[in-house]
Amino acid sequence: MQIGYKLAAEGYGPEELVRQAELAERSGFDFVEISDHFHPWLDNQGHSPFAWSVLGAIAARTERIGLATGVTCPTVRYHPAIVAQAAATLGLLSGGRFTLGIGSGERLNEHVVGRGFPDSVHVRHEMLREALEIIRLLWRGGYRSYDGRYLRVEDARIFDLPAAPPLIAVAAGGEEAAEIAAALGDGLFATEPRQEIVQRYRDSGGAGPRYAEVPVAWAEDTHRAAAAALETSRWAVTGWKVMSELPNPVNFEAASATVREEDILAQFACGTDPDRYAEVAQTYVDAGFDRLVMQNAGPDPDGFADFYHRELDQRLRALTPRG
Numbered sequence: 001m002q003i004g005y006k007l008a009a010e011g012y013g014p015e016e017l018v019r020q021a022e023l024a025e026r027s028g029f030d031f032v033e034i035s036d037h038f039h040p041w042l043d044n045q046g047h048s049p050f051a052w053s054v055l056g057a058i059a060a061r062t063e064r065i066g067l068a069t070g071v072t073c074p075t076v077r078y079h080p081a082i083v084a085q086a087a088a089t090l091g092l093l094s095g096g097r098f099t100l101g102i103g104s105g106e107r108l109n110e111h112v113v114g115r116g117f118p119d120s121v122h123v124r125h126e127m128l129r130e131a132l133e134i135i136r137l138l139w140r141g142g143y144r145s146y147d148g149r150y151l152r153v154e155d156a157r158i159f160d161l162p163a164a165p166p167l168i169a170v171a172a173g174g175e176e177a178a179e180i181a182a183a184l185g186d187g188l189f190a191t192e193p194r195q196e197i198v199q200r201y202r203d204s205g206g207a208g209p210r211y212a213e214v215p216v217a218w219a220e221d222t223h224r225a226a227a228a229a230l231e232t233s234r235w236a237v238t239g240w241k242v243m244s245e246l247p248n249p250v251n252f253e254a255a256s257a258t259v260r261e262e263d264i265l266a267q268f269a270c271g272t273d274p275d276r277y278a279e280v281a282q283t284y285v286d287a288g289f290d291r292l293v294m295q296n297a298g299p300d301p302d303g304f305a306d307f308y309h310r311e312l313d314q315r316l317r318a319l320t321p322r323g
Contacts, residue, residue: 001285001317002030005305006070006213006295007054010040011232014049014057020301021058024065027305028313031066032058033101033211033293038077038109041235042256043249052086059094067098070213070293071171071189073105075124077113080131081156084138091162100135101189101211103171104128106244108252121244125176127151132168132184139165169211173240175200182206190289191240198288212289214281215268217297218304222271226264229297234259236297237267268297274311278319285319292316 005024007017021032036051055067067090074080087100104124107117118124130148137144138158146153170181171189178197181188182204189211190197198210215236219225229236234256235243246252264270269280281292294312296304 001319002209002291003028003313003316004031004033004066004068004211004291004293005029005308006293007032007034008045008295008297009035009051009054010037010042010045010048013047014054017049017054018057018061020305021065021067022061023302023305025062027309029065029294029308031068031097031099031291033068033070033213036069036072036101036109038112039249041108041243041249041252042232043253045232045249052090055090055098056093059090059097065097067094068169068211069099069101070211071101071103071169073103073110074131074135075127075151076105076110076115076117080134080151081138081153083131084135085158087135087166088139088158088161091164091166092160096162096164096166099167099169099187101169101171102128102132102135102185103189104177104244107247108243108249111247121174122176123150125180128170128177129180129184132170132180135168136184167208169209172197172201173244178206179204187211187291193283193287193289195287202288209291210289211291211293212284212287213293213295214284215295215297216277216280216304217264217268217270218272218307219270219298219300220272220303222265222273223261225270225298226261226268228299229264229268229270230259230261233268233297234264236295237263270298272307274315277312278315281316282319282322286321286323288321 074083169187170185178200187208217225217229
């Protein structure tokens with residue numbers, strides 16, 4: 001079991017994200033994972049820096065902790081050749097500590113370049129397959145070309161490649177994506193404790209690490225923690241089918257307008273009770289995940305880091321699937 005810390009790029013500027021990564025390293029986390037967005041989910045979050053620049057700075061300012069994107073879409077806003085080059089460079093700068101999290105994307109971030117975002121989830125998955133094939137091809141070295149149905153590469157070569165390519169964790173919100181993760185990835189990435197996704201990944205031959213984001217909100221007072229999560233992170237309770245489709249923060253504002261504090265308390269671990277944190281984390285362990293990412297929506301990242309170090313680190317690592 002490894003425990004990671006989510007760098008919420010929608011809620012903090014680049015300097016603060018780098019500081020939080022250093023704090024996470026000192027607090028005993030195994031890795032940090034950063035969202036790769038163009039927009040925040042809600043306007044009041046107020047930030048969305050370029051994740052790859054932040055990761056480069058983190059690589060230079062840390063020594064041990066792993067780095068990961070959670071996740072990058074390599075099909076619309078980025079071309080997969082650019083993602084392959086960026087990931088190879090970060091693999092070198094981090095001394096092999098980087099994991100490339102890849103997914104089919106959200107309309108929120110991908111529509112901004114004016115190329116459209118496919119309405120069909122199946123088309124998005126086929127584009128993701130092609131992108132992963134391109135990334136793998138370019139990491140083999142030499143000049144490469146690829147002529148797919150949706151994506152093309154012409155005489156492209158990445159000159160700076162690490163000795164071992166970064167691991168690729170593929171995000172899955174359903175069973176079709178889990179099959180892609182097994183076929184073309186080195187691991188699985190998810191945001192919900194759905195055992196059927198892990199099972200399909202395993203049944204399809206997937207044997208790598210399985211990442212999942214665990215929703216928490218730390219503050220000295222449970223109500224204050226839940227209120228902070230409600231203010232900035234209520235979009236998280238809408239589910240993946242909503243999260244992948246809406247185009248702008250104003251749409252998420254409307255879609256989450258009826259979310260209540262009790263909805264947050266039902267899904268998030270809020271406050272200072274380590275039993276509640278273990279209870280929420282256990283649902284992901286039972287579903288088959290072995291890389292838990294603490295996604296703190298509370299107002300005090302330093303307080304949460306101290307709480308994690310004192311109360312949660314060894315306890316979460318000791319969790320095993322029930323039954």
